[in-house]
Amino acid sequence: xxxxxxxxxxxxxxxxxxxxxxxxxxxxxxxxxxxxxxxxxxxxxxxxxxxxxxxxxxxxxxxxxxxxxxxxxxxxxxxxxxxxxxxxxxxxxxxxxxxxxxxxxxxxxxxxxxxxxxxxxxxxxxxxxxxxxxxxxxxxxxxxxxxxxxxxxxxxxxxxxxxxxxxxxxxxxxxxxxxxxxxxxxxxxxxxxxxxxxxxxxxxxxxxxxxxxxxxxxxxxxxxxxxxxxxxxxxxxxxxxxxxxxxxxxxxxxxxxxxxxxxxxxxxxxxxxxxxxxxxxxxxxxxxxxxxxxxxxxxxxxxxxxxxxxxxxxxxxxxxxxxxxxxxxxxxxxxxxxxxxxxxxxxxxxxxxxxxxxxxxxxxxxxxxxxxxxxxxxxxxxxxxxxxxxxxxxxxxxxxxxxxxxxxxxxxxxxxxxxxxxxxxxxxxxxxxxxxxxxxxxxxxxxxxxxxxxxxxxxxxxxxxxxxxx
Numbered sequence: 001x002x003x004x005x006x007x008x009x010x011x012x013x014x015x016x017x018x019x020x021x022x023x024x025x026x027x028x029x030x031x032x033x034x035x036x037x038x039x040x041x042x043x044x045x046x047x048x049x050x051x052x053x054x055x056x057x058x059x060x061x062x063x064x065x066x067x068x069x070x071x072x073x074x075x076x077x078x079x080x081x082x083x084x085x086x087x088x089x090x091x092x093x094x095x096x097x098x099x100x101x102x103x104x105x106x107x108x109x110x111x112x113x114x115x116x117x118x119x120x121x122x123x124x125x126x127x128x129x130x131x132x133x134x135x136x137x138x139x140x141x142x143x144x145x146x147x148x149x150x151x152x153x154x155x156x157x158x159x160x161x162x163x164x165x166x167x168x169x170x171x172x173x174x175x176x177x178x179x180x181x182x183x184x185x186x187x188x189x190x191x192x193x194x195x196x197x198x199x200x201x202x203x204x205x206x207x208x209x210x211x212x213x214x215x216x217x218x219x220x221x222x223x224x225x226x227x228x229x230x231x232x233x234x235x236x237x238x239x240x241x242x243x244x245x246x247x248x249x250x251x252x253x254x255x256x257x258x259x260x261x262x263x264x265x266x267x268x269x270x271x272x273x274x275x276x277x278x279x280x281x282x283x284x285x286x287x288x289x290x291x292x293x294x295x296x297x298x299x300x301x302x303x304x305x306x307x308x309x310x311x312x313x314x315x316x317x318x319x320x321x322x323x324x325x326x327x328x329x330x331x332x333x334x335x336x337x338x339x340x341x342x343x344x345x346x347x348x349x350x351x352x353x354x355x356x357x358x359x360x361x362x363x364x365x366x367x368x369x370x371x372x373x374x375x376x377x378x379x380x381x382x383x384x385x386x387x388x389x390x391x392x393x394x395x396x397x398x399x400x401x402x403x404x405x406x407x408x409x410x411x412x413x414x415x416x417x418x419x420x421x422x423x424x425x426x427x428x429x430x431x432x433x434x435x436x437x438x439x440x441x442x443x444x445x446x447x448x449x450x451x452x453x454x455x456x457x458x459x460x461x462x463x464x465x466x467x468x469x470x
Contacts, residue, residue, distance in 0.1 A: 003127040006045040006060035007172075008078050010071040013048060015388065020435070021180055025066050025093075025115075027168030032116030035166050037124045046172050050078040055085050062126060064119075065107075066093040069362055072102065072382040079106040088126060092119070094199050098363035100144040100153055101378050109137065110144040113199070114185075116166065118142040118157050162204050167214050175221040178434055180229040183211045183243075187231035189263065191286075191299050193327065195363035196231055203235065208242040215252060225257045225281075225434060233260035234271055244274040253279035257431055261286070264311035265303045272318045281431035282321035282351075285311060290344025291337040294330050298358075309348060316349040321430060324350050328415070329358040329408060331369065331399050338411055345418055351426035355415040357389040357408070358399055370399060390416070 007026040011018040026046050033042060045058045063082040067075035072095050079089045083106040092111035096103065103110045111118050121140050129136055134147050142157030165185070186200035218226055234240055247253050259282040260275070267283075275283070287308045289295040295305055315322045326345065328338050345353055360370035370376045375397050386392045393409050400408060427433055 002041045002043045003123070004043045004045070004058065004060045004062075005123070006047065006054075006058055006063050008050050008063055008065045008082075009046070009048045010065060010067040010074040010078065011048060012071065012386075015391075017388070019048075021178075022170075022173040022176065023066075024168045024170070024180075024182065026064075026172055027170050028116055028166065029064070029119045030169040030172065031166035032120045033123060034169065035164075036117060036120035040124070040127055042123075042127075044172055050081055052081070052085070055082065055087070060087055062088045062090060062123070064090045064092065067091065067095050068093060069095040069099075069382050070359075070385040070387060076104055076106070079104060082106070090119075090122065094195060095362065095382075096144070097199060098195065099378055101151060103144055103146065103151065105146070108145065112142050112144055112153070113157055113201075114142075114159050117160060117164075159201055159204070162206055165204070165206060167210075167217065170217070170221075175218060175223055177223060178225040178227065178432070179218050179221075179223045180227040181211065181214050181218070182230055183228055183233065184230045184235070188235060189232070189300065191288075192365045193298060193358060193361070194231075195361045195367075198363050205236045205239050208239060208246050211243060212246050212250065212252075215247075215256065219252075219256065223256070225259065225432070228258065228260040230261060232263055232266075234262045234266055234275075237271065237274075240271065240274050244277040247278045253277065257281045259283065259432070262311070263303070265307040267311035267314055269314070272314055272320070275320065276318060280320060282323060283315055285322065285324045287312075287324040287344070288327045289330075289337075290326075290341035291333075294333050294337050294341075297330055298327060305344070308344070312348045312350060321351045321426070321432070322349060323352040325354040325356065326415075327356050327358050328412065329398065329400050329403075331401055333400065334402050335407070335411065342411075342415060342418065345415070345422070350422060351430060352423050352432075353419045355389075355412065355419055356387055357396060357412065359385055359387050360397060360399065361385065366399070370397060375399070 007029070009023055013019070026044070030044060045060065047054055050063070063078070065075050065078055075091060079091065082089050089106060089108050090111060091103065091107045091109070092115050096110040097112045100110055100112060109122065111122070118140060122137060122143065125136050125140070134145060137143065137145070138152070138154065141155045144151060144153045146152070184203060184205045186203035187194070187197035188203050190197055215226060256279065258278050258280045260280055261284045264285055264287060285308070288298045290305055290308070292305050295303065312322050326341050328341060358366065360367045360376055367376065384392060384395050384397055386396070389396055389412055398405050398408060
């Protein structure tokens, strides 16, 4: 009998950023099952939202939900909906990993941390056990669950070795002309606002040969641009050189354009040479601030505004598009310091920029600070952590002790006007204009009821059925 698993995303269906790419987390969990539990037959489905008709159509044995903190209210709603149909519910992702105490009565098990091995062990038991009981899962590492009203957290699961990390199974959700790859897990730096570097633990760099395999897989699907979505793609320079050499030797750089993320103080002529050799056409920098004091508060003592300026200049001179993100609203940041960031954006060769309000995400020092000040707790409405300040200006948590909410909103809008102006100038010559049509289609359809959110595939070894849209 085939065991049916339904993966449920909790993304905001009205957010272009959250809908820009197809998710890889179901693909990694499926790949983990194929690697660690290859003998069982499964049928998989994926949805961006959950409803009773979808449950009745697919009839899942288990619903698997992944959620970041800002979307956890939707995760709770979906778990309740599934549990009302008497379906076993698993919750995973960065939120529950840092705050297992937020596991609700409608969530049977939470997966803490890296999921592939834990998920495969859990599904192995569930798919082969007629009657579920907590006794059969208590020895699985990396999970949390309630037993007689008490939260049980098992021992930490060992992280996968570099060689154990599988290629994600992408065929469940498909590909787009602009797709992405994770070539590493973790980050050696510890920015105060970042939770992902703390989620992954030690940094693991996947081998250049392994990365080339995944690039070839995407090329079969006629992908034109591949983004390396690592926290810090260029962090291991010897590996970067090997990747660039392999891409060049195999002629991939004649067929595919690449983008990646980088840290400003790691950008030098040698690194840019490798990026050019790969045919990297755009680099995203987390520059965060144009003020020295605030920059070091956010990113540490080993980086400065001059590093940011130099990186932008070097990349621009190499004809690589430079995109950047910035953060305003640090606890004691003044209006003058915010304007330093505004002037940095205005006066440097940046194409696309993102402006974020400092958000206290769980698992970060900023969360601890906000908790000490009584601004957050484990039972808040998680919508207030939406990183898109435009959507929650009235409810977002304001960490600033120098500016009022009204003042923050005013300067944020000033930043957004500058961002829009620079984007209009940059778009016609941008190698990323391939995304523009996708964004236009998204905005035209964002308020239309989407009846093709659900995809299901039967998987028997390497035999895959056609996608079924409900």
